[in-house]
Amino acid sequence: MRQHDEIEELLAVEALGGIEPEDRARLATLRTDHGECQECAELEIGFRETAAALGSALPEAEVPVDFEDRVVAAALSERSAGTPTSPRRRSIAWLAVAAAVVLVALGALGGYLAAPKSSVAAFIQQQGVTLVPFKAANADSGTMTLAIGPDGTQAYMIGTGLPTPPEGQVYELWTIAGTTPTSVGCAVPSDGHVTIKVQGDFSTADVAAITVESASCPAAPTTDPVQVATLS
């Protein structure tokens, strides 16, 4: 068999997803030996496009809203936790690392730690995690989501697009049962992002709210909420 014909066959199998490791290695060797081959490159792209075209004409499966929320939350949590990203995002990632340092320092006051990426993703992907979006008081208040664990005592607060609070102030998260607020933790976003793990009684609280407070993280709110989420 001609070398080029064998390359074409293996490219077809590869595009269809059926290639096995031995033949994948064989394909790489053949292409190296074959040298510059414009037709091979065009075949590779064309076959991939052809395979994807078969799939793109299929009917759309139902996608649950909570699945969409989980994927978006996982993406945002990666960025907040400083996962390596494209060059354009690297500056954001570095700022997120800086934010993590601030959060660790504040943890002594607020009782929380900055969350490593892997633990956030693993947490969100657990069965029984509930994602609760906050409603912002103003359009420019950013986006906050609370990912509550299955037992209702642990959660991640994930925020993006958050305005930086004034000097000496922080965002404080509350759970409110009836009319009684309980402080859950405080955070300072970096470049608008924050991801923190918090502990509280999320299963019996009626509402979660976020206020802007002094860095001392007071035991009772002193300002109106900038974000509110209904828990029950």
Added chain:
Amino acid sequence: MVIPEATLAVRDMDDARDRELLHRVRDGDPAGEAFRALFRHNAGVAKTVALRITRSEQLAEEAVQEAFLQLWRAPERYDQARSTVRRWLLTLVHARAVDLVRREQAQRRRAEGEAGTISVEPDHADDVVAAVARPAERAAVHEALTVLPAEQRAVIDLMYFEGVSQSVVAERLGIPLGTVKSRSSLAMRKLRGALGTQR
């Protein structure tokens, strides 16, 4: 087969919207709004592809999630000269779904301590065609698949729509591995011409 111009126009408009969203993701997308819109527009068909391969809701969602996170982490990998955003995404989903299925199969084989029983599956090409949604694309895919000789169609069906590896296709169809490869190549050449994917 020539795909009608109207179909191309709709596809181009869809892709223009996806490209704009991807551009916003590449620029930072601080609240993930563009990413969410991309997901909403493409997750349904992505999940269908993943479901056909994994036959598991959980694995399908895992494949879709990982493909979208790949897009999120490195949107610059998309090459608009080569593909539409949707097709690029489906390539990622398909590859991930195949990986997940093979991992599961390997784990199952290890657990059973044997290679496992391989059963001959019926040809699902007609089922695939019957399930295709949008009329113009449905017609194009239908015609492209139906003009293939049955033996080539069976290879496409098993390998692409069921995520079966080349050796298993050979076993299931009872043909030599070399024949699987040659049928794959012949079928893909024909499909490529019929579906207008000659880039």
